[in-house]
Every structure is written in C-alpha cells, then in structure tokens.
Amino acid sequence: xxxxxxxxxxxxxxxxxxxxxxxxxxxxxxxxxxxxxxxxxxxxxxxxxxxxxxxxxxxxxxxxxxxxxxxxxxxxxxxxxxxxxxxxxxxxxxxxxxxxxxxxxxxxxxxxxxxxxxxxxxxxxxxxxxxxxxxxxxxxxxxxxxxxxxxxxxxxxxxxxxxxxxxxxxxxxxxxxxxxxxxxxxxxxxxxxxxxxxxxxxxxxxxxxxxxxxxxxxxxxxxxxxxxxxxxxxxxxxxxxxxxxxxxxxxxxxxxxxxxxxxxxxxxxxxxxxxxxxx
Amino acid sequence: xxxxxxxxxxxxxxxxxxxxxxxxxxxxxxxxxxxxxxxxxxxxxxxxxxxxxxxxxxxxxxxxxxxxxxxxxxxxxxxxxxxxxxxxxxxxxxxxxxxxxxxxxxxxxxxxxxxxxxxxxxxxxxxxxxxxxxxxxxxxxxxxxxxxxxxxxxxxxxxxxxxxxxxxxxxxxxxxxxxxxxxxxxxxxxxxxxxxxxxxxxxxxxxxxxxxxxxxxxxxxxxxxxxxxxxxxxxxxxxxxxxxxxxxxxxxxxxx
Numbered sequence: 001x002x003x004x005x006x007x008x009x010x011x012x013x014x015x016x017x018x019x020x021x022x023x024x025x026x027x028x029x030x031x032x033x034x035x036x037x038x039x040x041x042x043x044x045x046x047x048x049x050x051x052x053x054x055x056x057x058x059x060x061x062x063x064x065x066x067x068x069x070x071x072x073x074x075x076x077x078x079x080x081x082x083x084x085x086x087x088x089x090x091x092x093x094x095x096x097x098x099x100x101x102x103x104x105x106x107x108x109x110x111x112x113x114x115x116x117x118x119x120x121x122x123x124x125x126x127x128x129x130x131x132x133x134x135x136x137x138x139x140x141x142x143x144x145x146x147x148x149x150x151x152x153x154x155x156x157x158x159x160x161x162x163x164x165x166x167x168x169x170x171x172x173x174x175x176x177x178x179x180x181x182x183x184x185x186x187x188x189x190x191x192x193x194x195x196x197x198x199x200x201x202x203x204x205x206x207x208x209x210x211x212x213x214x215x216x217x218x219x220x221x222x223x224x225x226x227x228x229x230x231x232x233x234x235x236x237x238x239x240x241x242x243x244x245x246x247x248x249x250x251x252x253x254x255x256x257x258x259x260x261x262x263x264x265x266x267x268x269x270x271x272x273x274x275x276x277x278x279x
Numbered sequence: 280x281x282x283x284x285x286x287x288x289x290x291x292x293x294x295x296x297x298x299x300x301x302x303x304x305x306x307x308x309x310x311x312x313x314x315x316x317x318x319x320x321x322x323x324x325x326x327x328x329x330x331x332x333x334x335x336x337x338x339x340x341x342x343x344x345x346x347x348x349x350x351x352x353x354x355x356x357x358x359x360x361x362x363x364x365x366x367x368x369x370x371x372x373x374x375x376x377x378x379x380x381x382x383x384x385x386x387x388x389x390x391x392x393x394x395x396x397x398x399x400x401x402x403x404x405x406x407x408x409x410x411x412x413x414x415x416x417x418x419x420x421x422x423x424x425x426x427x428x429x430x431x432x433x434x435x436x437x438x439x440x441x442x443x444x445x446x447x448x449x450x451x452x453x454x455x456x457x458x459x460x461x462x463x464x465x466x467x468x469x470x471x472x473x474x475x476x477x478x479x480x481x482x483x484x485x486x487x488x489x490x491x492x493x494x495x496x497x498x499x500x501x502x503x504x505x506x507x508x509x510x511x512x513x514x515x516x517x518x519x520x521x522x523x524x525x526x527x528x529x530x531x532x533x534x535x
Contacts, residue, residue: 145440147447172447174410196411202450211446213484214529215454218414220320 039085039102046112047095055086060100062115074116081108081117088141092132092183097153099139101127107141107167109153121151121165131181131190138208140170140190142178147171148192150208171202171212180229184242189216191242193226199244222246289386294394296386298355315406321418329403330370332392346370346417349455350426351409351443356384357506358428360391363402365497369423372416373404381406410443413451420457424498427464429508432471444475446482453484456526461488465502465521467512472520485524493523 041056051071053062060081062071075081084103091098091112101107107121107130125143132139142148149167176194183190183204190212193199199219202212224247232241290297318324326334326343333344348366350359353373362371375381384404391399407416430443439445444464452462462485464475479485493499503509503519512519 169447171450174448174451176411198414200414210483213446213450213453213482215419215450217419218454220415223319 039087042086042089044089044091044098046091050095051112053089053091053098053100055082055089055100055102057085058082058102058104060086060089062098071115073110074114075108082106087126087128088130088181090130090132092139093134093136097132097136097139099130099132099141101130101141103127107139107151109139119151119153119165121149121167123149123167129178129181129192131183133183133204133208134185134187140181141167142181142192144177146173146176146178146194148173148178148181148190150212152209168209169211170208171200173198173200179225179227180244182229182231182242185231185233191229193229193244193246195225197222197224197226197246199226199229199242201242219244289390294390296383296390298383317407317412318415321414321416321421324416326370329372329405330400332400333370344370345421346372347422348372348424348426349374349409349413349417349422350428351413352376352427352430353384353404354380354428355507356387356404357509358426358501359384359402359404360387360399361501361505362498363399365501367398367401369401371402373402374407374409374413374416375404376406376408378406410441410448413455417455419454420460422456423460425452425456425460425462426502427462427475428502428506429466429512430464430471432466432468434470439474442471442474444478446478449478449482449485453482453526458526458528460526461496461523462526463498463502463521463523465509465519467508467517467519469518469520472522476520476522479522479524483529484526486527488523488525496523499523 039057041054043055044053046052046065050066051062051064053060055061060073062073063069064071073081082100082102082104083106086100087102089098089100096112098110098112099107100110101123103126105123105126107123107127108117109119109121109132110116111118119139121139121141123141123143125145125147127141128144129142130140136153138150138152140148140150148170150170151165151167153165170190171192173192173194173196176196176198178192178194180193181190184201188204189201190204191199191201197220199222201216201219203214203216205212205214219242222244226244226246228245230243232243288296322339324346325337326339327337347369348362348371350362350371350373353359353375356373359371359373362369373384375384381404388399388402388404405416427444431441433439433441456462462479464479466472466475480487488496499521502521503513509519
C-alpha cells in the first residue's frame with residue numbers, strides 16, 4: 001500500500017545550509033562583480049532640454065544647455081554627491097526635480113533650479129533604478145533584490161535643510177534585478193523592467209505609500225534581460241506608447257496601451273534621436 | 280515507459296509510479312536558478328503537451344479552453360487527482376519546483392489516463408518556479424482557483440521573503456486570478472497560517488469567504504484530506520489552518 005510506505009518528508013526545522021550559504025553566495029558574487037565590472041555611464045535629458053545629466057562611476061555631472069555651461073551641484077556634505085557608482089539618474093516632475101542613486105545606497109533628490117540636494121533617502125540595498133512621479137510628489141527606487149520603494153515629497157521646500165526620509169515598499173519583482181523604472185505620461189501607471197525578461201505595468205495608486213497592488217499588465221516577449229524603458233508620445237498615441245529594449249536581438253519592442261505586443265520598431269530610437277538633435 | 284516490464288519505478292499491477300523511487304526532500308530552494316524551460320508568454324504554453332487528447336495540435340484558437348485551476352507546489356499530486364474527476368470539464372495544472380516529484384506526478388497522471396480511459400485528460404503538471412514565472416503561464420484573469428497547500432514555512436524571519444504567500448506575490452496572484460476567483464491556502468504550521476491569513480486580509484484585492492460559502496464549496500473539504508501532506512497531518516492528529524479568499528475588484532480603481 002502506498003500509504004504505509006510513505007515517510008515523513010517534511011523537514012520541520014529549516015536549519016539547512018542552503019539559506020545562509022546561498023545568501024552569502026549572492027553577496028559574494030556581487031562583490032566580485034563590483035571589482036571587475038565598471039558601472040555603465042548613465043544619461044538623462046531634461047524634458048524640455050534645459051540640461052543634460054551624465055553619471056560616470058560616482059561622478060555626477062550636469063550641463064546647462066540653455067546657458068551652455070557646467071552646473072555645480074550643492075550637496076549638504078560639501079563633497080562628492082555620491083560615494084560609489086551611480087546606477088540611475090532621472091529627471092521628473094516635468095523637469096523640476098532630479099534624482100540620482102546607486103551603489104552607495106543613497107537616493108538623492110535635487111531641485112533643478114538651484115541644483116541643491118533637497119532630500120536624501122537611505123536604501124537598505126544598492127539601488128538599480130529610479131523614477132519621479134510627474135506631479136513631483138513621489139520618488140521611487142528599485143533595489144538589488146527587486147523591491148521598488150516609494151518616498152513621498154510633499155511640497156519639499158528648497159530653503160529647508162535636506163530631509164532624510166524613510167521609504168516604504170511599493171511593489172516587487174521576485175528576486176530579480178530591476179533595470180528600469182518609468183512613470184506613464186499620464187501618471188496612472190508605473191512600469192518596471194527586470195533582468196528576467198519581464199516588464200510589469202502597475203497602476204500607481206492615489207495612496208502609493210500603501211503599496212501598488214494592482215497589476216495592469218505584464219509585457220512578456222523579450223528573450224533576454226530588459227535594459228531600458230521609455231514612453232514615446234506621438235500624435236497618433238498621445239497617451240504614449242511604451243517602448244523597451246534589452247539584451248536580446250530586438251532593439252526595441254513597442255507595446256500598445258492595452259499592453260500586449262504590437263510590433264518591432266528598431267528604427268524608433270534612431271528617429272527620436274534625430275528629432276532631438278535636429279539632424 | 281509503462282510497457283517496459285523491467286522498469287521498477289512503476290508498480291506492475293496498477294501502472295502507477297512507486298513513491299520510493301521518487302524520493303525528494305520537502306524543501307527546495309526557490310532562489311536557486313534551476314534550469315527548466317519557461318514559456319515566453321501564456322500564449323506559448325503548449326497545451327498539446329499537457330492535454331494531448333483535448334488538444335491534438337499545439338495551435339490554439341482564441342476561443343479554446345484555458346487552464347483554470349493551478350495547484351502551486353502540488354507535491355505528489357493528491358489534490359489535482361481529486362479535482363480532476365470533480366471538475367472533469369476544467370483544465371488544471373500543478374506547478375512543482377522539485378524535479379523528481381514532478382516526474383512522479385507526470386507518471387501518476389499517465390498511469391491514471393491509461394487505467395481510466397477518457398478520464399484525467401484535464402490535469403497536468405509542470406516543473407517551474409511559480410514565484411518567478413506565474414505570469415508566463417497565465418494571462419490576466421485566467422484562473423478561477425489557485426491552491427497553496429502546505430507550503431514551505433521558511434521559519435527563520437530572514438527567510439520569510441521566500442514564502443510563497445507574501446504581500447508582493449499576492450499582486451501577481453491577483454493578476455492571474457479573475458475577479459471572483461478563489462485562492463485556497465492551508466497549513467499545519469500555526470504561525471504560517473496566521474501569516475498567510477494576514478497577508479490576504481491586508482491585501483486590497485482579496486476578501487474572505489463567509490462561513491456559508493466555505494461550507495457550500497466542495498473543494499474546501501479536499502484541502503485537508505486530498506493530499507498526502509494533509510492525510511499525514513490528520514494521522515498525527517494535527518491541526519490545520521486554512522485561509523480561503525476571493526479575488527475582488529479593489530474599491531478605488533483607476534480607469535484604464
């Protein structure tokens with residue numbers, strides 16, 4: 001009888017080596033990678049092209065395109081803004097705010113008028129992606145465990161000393177590194193892409209501090225890690241189409257508002273750049 | 280495989296696999312990257328592989344049936360086997376991380392199909408990590424029932440994030456469940472039972488079933504009796520803790 005032969009398969013106490021060993025393995029390989037890999041430079045352009053920001057390693061440089069000069073960043077510490085490789089930078093809130101974050105586990109929010117750091121958020125883990133909501137009220141950042149955190153910035157005043165705020169979890173991609181975070185142009189959705197080929201579109205709720213639990217859609221189709229996301233607004237899709245690019249041979253995939261796959265548009269990125277540079 | 284008389288892993292008289300040849304530890308590390316194929320998207324799931332009699336070819340038309348029940352961490356398949364005859368018109372699938380155990384369930388289903396022509400054609404199993412790949416298998420609102428029977432408790436607090444029911448993962452389960460769909464959880468570990476209940480209670484996309492609804496649902500009784508795990512708990516006179524919730528439309532909804 002099968003039943004009589006059955007043994008007690010359940011292990012009541014999880015004192016097995018898997019857990020701690022695996023955890024330290026993950027951190028170890030991360031540290032090894034740190035020494036060998038060079039953090040890629042990241043670039044972000046102001047929405048109305050007032051300025052452009054570039055981060056190389058821990059160095060954050062902003063160039064004022066209107067006045068054609070470099071910008072001096074004012075941080076409370078007085079020294080370098082970040083102590084370690086910057087992994088994500090982004091303009092947001094229609095250009096009024098800027099956020100930078102990375103391996104030093106600090107998320108810094110800057111005013112783009114004074115270029116003063118107006119808020120610093122401490123992350124428990126290294127940060128891999130950042131985004132600011134269009135209304136400038138919330139900053140989101142993703143850590144290396146795949147959790148996206150959110151912080152509120154209610155009417156942050158530049159004249160005050162920079163605030164140290166505490167973030168709360170918004171959503172998570174289970175055990176996956178999030179490579180890109182974007183808000184949809186209408187602010188209804190937040191899109192997160194990860195290294196396990198997935199893109200998740202989530203409704204950004206009225207009270208984000210309670211978490212974003214309503215998944216609008218998963219955009220699946222990439223066969224490699226997704227490295228970047230962008231919303232492109234064109235006359236025929238004023239709400240914006242989501243485009244994504246990644247490590248597979250598809251440079252860009254285009255997703256419709258109903259967020260299933262439309263088509264492959266490798267030329268789209270090039271066209272966008274041409275328009276920007278006026279070539 | 281069943282015809283091979285020399286194969287000791289299959290019981291000659293019943294045609295069903297023998298558990299002793301599919302021994303596996305109860306615990307499996309969900310964080311390790313096992314190598315198994317993952318469908319690119321739900322439309323890439325090969326129904327002809329899982330339900331050959333119902334889907335002779337892998338081409339599926341838009342209107343064709345889709346999987347509606349998913350047993351997450353199905354173990355040796357006890358629940359699925361019971362559900363298969365209780366809901367003969369519904370397609371269902373088990374997801375299991377452990378290789379040997381998945382093989383056992385596969386053999387069990389094949390054996391049952393042979394012994395009972397026409398039956399058990401609606402049930403299958405797949406080896407996968409459901410904590411990472413559920414959206415790859417199921418479309419939005421596809422499932423009407425999801426089962427989490429006796430999941431790994433991950434006792435240490437630092438390992439709580441590996442639990443299969445968590446506030447974050449409930450977002451994904453809510454996504455694949457249709458509005459009105461039901462999530463069934465049961466455990467014999469009291470702390471885990473409280474954890475799962477509180478995660479569900481605090482999640483805005485789920486509401487608990489009433490006592491009357493629980494009594495009226497034939498599936499609820501199966502939670503503690505249909506699986507090997509449940510039967511063992513009963514034999515040892517243990518207590519079980521269940522939480523059964525319905526997927527709802529959240530009160531404040533953005534229009535999309």
